[in-house]
Amino acid sequence: MTIWKLVTSEILHRKMNFALGVLAVMVASTSFIGSITLLQIHEADLVQGMNKLKDDTRKAMLKLGFNVVILPKDQNLADWYADDYASKYMPEDYVHKLANSRIVTVRHFLPSLQQKIEWPERKRKIILVGARGEVPNLHKNPVKPLVQPVPPGTISLGHELHRSMDLKVGEKVKLMGKEFTIHACHKERGNKDDITAWIYLAEAQELLDKQGLINAILALECLCTGDALPLIRKEIAAILPDTQVIERGSRALARAEARTKVEKEARITLENEKHLASILTPVVVTGCAVWVALLGFTNVRARREEIGVLRTLGVSAKSILVMFVSRHILVGVLGGALGFCAGVLAAVYFSTVLEGTRVQITSMDISVAGLLALSVGGAAALAVIAGWIPTMTAIRQDPAEVLREE
Amino acid sequence: MLEFKNINRWFDGPEGKVTALDEVCLSVSPGEFLAVRGPSGCGKTTLLLIAGGLLRPNTGQVSLDGHDPYALSPEMRSKMRASMIGFVFQQFHLIPYLTVQQNILAPSLALPAKGADQRAKELLSRFGLDDRAGHVPAQLSTGQRQRTALARALLNKPKIILADEPTGNLDEGNADIVFGYLSQYVAEGGCVLLVTHDVRAAAHATRTLQMVDGRIIQ
Numbered sequence: 001m002t003i004w005k006l007v008t009s010e011i012l013h014r015k016m017n018f019a020l021g022v023l024a025v026m027v028a029s030t031s032f033i034g035s036i037t038l039l040q041i042h043e044a045d046l047v048q049g050m051n052k053l054k055d056d057t058r059k060a061m062l063k064l065g066f067n068v069v070i071l072p073k074d075q076n077l078a079d080w081y082a083d084d085y086a087s088k089y090m091p092e093d094y095v096h097k098l099a100n101s102r103i104v105t106v107r108h109f110l111p112s113l114q115q116k117i118e119w120p121e122r123k124r125k126i127i128l129v130g131a132r133g134e135v136p137n138l139h140k141n142p143v144k145p146l147v148q149p150v151p152p153g154t155i156s157l158g159h160e161l162h163r164s165m166d167l168k169v170g171e172k173v174k175l176m177g178k179e180f181t182i183h184a185c186h187k188e189r190g191n192k193d194d195i196t197a198w199i200y201l202a203e204a205q206e207l208l209d210k211q212g213l214i215n216a217i218l219a220l221e222c223l224c225t226g227d228a229l230p231l232i233r234k235e236i237a238a239i240l241p242d243t244q245v246i247e248r249g250s251r252a253l254a255r256a257e258a259r260t261k262v263e264k265e266a267r268i269t270l271e272n273e274k275h276l277a278s279i280l281t282p283v284v285v286t287g288c289a290v291w292v293a294l295l296g297f298t299n300v301r302a303r304r305e306e307i308g309v310l311r312t313l314g315v316s317a318k319s320i321l322v323m324f325v326s327r328h329i330l331v332g333v334l335g336g337a338l339g340f341c342a343g344v345l346a347a348v349y350f351s352t353v354l355e356g357t358r359v360q361i362t363s364m365d366i367s368v369a370g371l372l373a374l375s376v377g378g379a380a381a382l383a384v385i386a387g388w389i390p391t392m393t394a395i396r397q398d399p400a401e402v403l404r405e406e
Numbered sequence: 407m408l409e410f411k412n413i414n415r416w417f418d419g420p421e422g423k424v425t426a427l428d429e430v431c432l433s434v435s436p437g438e439f440l441a442v443r444g445p446s447g448c449g450k451t452t453l454l455l456i457a458g459g460l461l462r463p464n465t466g467q468v469s470l471d472g473h474d475p476y477a478l479s480p481e482m483r484s485k486m487r488a489s490m491i492g493f494v495f496q497q498f499h500l501i502p503y504l505t506v507q508q509n510i511l512a513p514s515l516a517l518p519a520k521g522a523d524q525r526a527k528e529l530l531s532r533f534g535l536d537d538r539a540g541h542v543p544a545q546l547s548t549g550q551r552q553r554t555a556l557a558r559a560l561l562n563k564p565k566i567i568l569a570d571e572p573t574g575n576l577d578e579g580n581a582d583i584v585f586g587y588l589s590q591y592v593a594e595g596g597c598v599l600l601v602t603h604d605v606r607a608a609a610h611a612t613r614t615l616q617m618v619d620g621r622i623i624q
Contacts, residue, residue, distance in 0.1 A: 001511035001522070006504070013503030309499040312460060313558075314488025314516035316481055400460040403495070403570070404451055 003319055007326045014299065021295045021331040021383070022338065028288035029339020029379045030346065033371060035277040037347035040366060042273060045357045046266045053259045068106065068232055069246045070094075070217040077246070084192060085114035085127065086215035092201070094240050095217050101239045106232060108134055110218040113204045119197075121174045122165060127196040128175075130204020130214075152200040154183035160194040162186075175199070176207045217243075289386040292331070296390030300324075300397075307394050308402030317395040324394055328387040329380050336379025340372050407566055407597050408457055409433040413466035415452055415620075426452040427463070428620040434566065434599050439592045441600045441607040444617035450601035453617070454568050457599060458491055459483045471565060488516035492559030494584075496571035498551045500543040500558075506530070506550075507539040510557045517562050529557035533587070549580035556587055567591060569600040573607075585610040 011018045071080060072088040080086050095111040113130040133149025150156050155175065157167060162185040167173060171182050180199060188194060205211050219232075233245045300307070307320060351357040366374075415427040426449040434440045444450055455461035456468060459475035468474060471490060475483050500509045510529055514522040530536050533553040543551055552572060559567055567588065573581035581604070588598050589610050600607055601617075608614045616623050 001508055001514045003515065005508070006501075006515065009503045009508070305499060306501050309501065310512070310515065311484070312458070312487070312493055312499075313513045314484045314486075314491075316484050316516065318481075319515060400455045403455060403460070 003323050003326065007323055007330070010303070011327065011330065014302065017295055017299050017302075018327075018331065021292055021328075022335045024288045024291040024295065025332055025335025025379045025383050026339040026342060028285045028382060029336045029375050030342040031281050031284040031288075031339075032378065033340050033343030033375050034346045035281050035343075036366070036371065037344050038351060039270070039274055039277060041347060041351045041357060042270055045351070046263075046270060049266070050259070050263050053262065056259075068219040070098075070219060070236060070240065070243045071246060072215065073242045073244050075215075075244065077244075080246075083116065085116065089113075089210060089213040089215050090243065092205075092212050092214045094243065095214070097239055098217065098219075098236070103235050103239065106219045106235075108219060110134055111201065111214045112216050112218060113201060113208065113210060113214045114216065115208055117176075117208075120176060124161070124165075125195070126161060127192060128204060128208070129196055129198045130201040130208075131198055132201035150183055150198045150200050152203060153181060154200070155180035156184040156186065156198040157182060158186055158194040158196045159188040161197060178203065178207060285382065289382055292328075292383055292386035293389060296324075296328070296387040297393070299327075300390045300394045303394070304397065305402055307397050308399040311397070311399035312403065320395045321391060324387065324391040325384055328383040328391070331387075332380030332383030333376055335383065336376035337372070339379060340375035343375070344368070344371070407434055407436050407438075407471060408599060409467075409469040410453075410457070411467040411469075413453075413456060413463045413468065415449075415456060415461070415463045425620050427456070430466070430620070430622055432615065432622060434597050436565070436595055436597050437592060437612075439589060439598045439600070439610065439612045441602060441611035441614045442617050442622075443602060443605070443607065443614060445603060448617045449620040450603075450617060451570055452620075454570050454599065454601050457566075458493065458568050459487050484516065488513060489562060490565045492562070492564035492567040494552075494555050494559050494567060494569040494572045496574035498543070498548075498555045498575075500551060500554055502543055505540050505542055506535055506546065506554050509543070509554055510561055512558055513561045519562070522561065525561055525563075526557075529560060533557045548575055549577075549583065552576060552580065552584055553587070556584065560591065565596065567596060567598045569598060569602075571602050571604070572600070573602070573604055578606075581606060 071077075071086050072090040075086045075088040092111055095109050098106075099109055111132060115128055117126060117128050118124070119126050131150055155173065161167070162182070167182055167185065169182050169185055172179055173182060174180075175197065186193065199207075201214070205213060236243060236245050310320065311317075410430050410432045413427050413430040414425075416423050416425045418424075428449075430449075430453065432440070432442075442450055442453065452461065456463050457470075459468075459470070459478075462476050468476060470486070473486070475486055478486060501512060504512065507526055507530060510526045511522055519525075530539050533556065535550065535553060535557065538546060538550055538554075543554070546554065552575070556572075569588065572584050572588075576584060585607070588600070592598055592612070598611075600611065
């Protein structure tokens, strides 16, 4: 005969009391694990959603154009707005100064030389853009280039140009006496890009007789909010005093601001959920603990005679303590394991079926095994703590009193 | 084996002090079957609880096998009870969810011994309970329940059996069987302190004392 045999036999004898105890712990555990899992899923969903929005915004900015343009200081802005390209020039070296500086507000730099010209061989007015791709910023973590350069000796054509002249990728064309291979034929964009030809910057400088000069640096500010512009201007003015900074692509900025707003609102919602869970979960857990304690008292009361007899037979108070604590641990472990399953399933069902979240449970910050250990360990501790007073009542019971009442 | 010297025990009740034992002196030696007879409420159960180390007397001295059980710590007193004393009660006090065999083995929770299982089987056989070994108390007759309780009392080979009205719930036939077993135990060198109001006990006891209002009068 062992204490363990006594515990298991008693559980089988008083199944209802045991089952109700397990149910109480399960409810507490389900509430705790369910809220943690759901909050973790919401957190992961928020991060994933924000990353996607960020990526979308980044792509949108690329399509909408760079949102900051650095122009020579003496450029008349009225002319620039009218022509959409600068008539004044600045050294190409400015972009290297910028790239090698410790500027923090801007990540991508794209020097360009633009001019509206007559394509002499085709008798067409076009916008010629000389670009050399992105100049890497050496002081920051490398990021994926937003614009791929046009390789030397090649030309990329806007939709209207290649369509009207029936030009295809790989064909050769002459521009201002120089032969180029067509590198890309762009799809229709519905703006001046459709009559634009892009060539390598050095070749544009040679054709336009502007060696070592550019007339704009397109830059993408990485902070992605409108209120960053004064800071960008201040930083650039400190590095390149002979320039001026113009905001472009306000639609992109609006998207970026909207994204920030969405993130802010999502974070507030998540914080509210956390706040609610921090109130509700302890209430549920406390309620269940009281339930377990009451069941414990009921059990002790039902076993009054049995405890008295065992003590009379010489069974020590310590053994009675082990007997009751073992029972409570069993209640806790079983309730915790069931509560873990119910909590996780409920959270996954709620988030995927009702909310349509696509987050996998494995993408949570807490591991599933860790959550199971937390549930089982926490539930066992809850059951033992809740059952402690009834257990103490049992071991302090005077066997003489039980026998005298006979 | 067991000796009481001027034992007094009283309880504080709503109507003042109630004396349960008044200057009680008695002794039980090995091979002796002492029956203490008296009406209900005369202090018989109190006498037995004090003898069993379960209720401390207010004054007086108890000696069990030469030791004062109340001089020991509660844990040591439990061990002493497990090793030296067997209890038999009127209400049997069997554990309802354990089988007959497991009930007989219950004292081994307090005093684990290697041969406990074998000893339990011997007792099952001796008390004619072999075919009831796997039954729970609710499936037994009253006589079988008391035999189970007797077998449980004997598992750890105690030096004394303290019996409180063991035949109170039994018919005459079963009562004789129980007395027979107790007499057999005494014949094997054990000793019994039986408290009862059953007049038949005198026929089996080696000595009988009368108790009235907490005093031994004979």
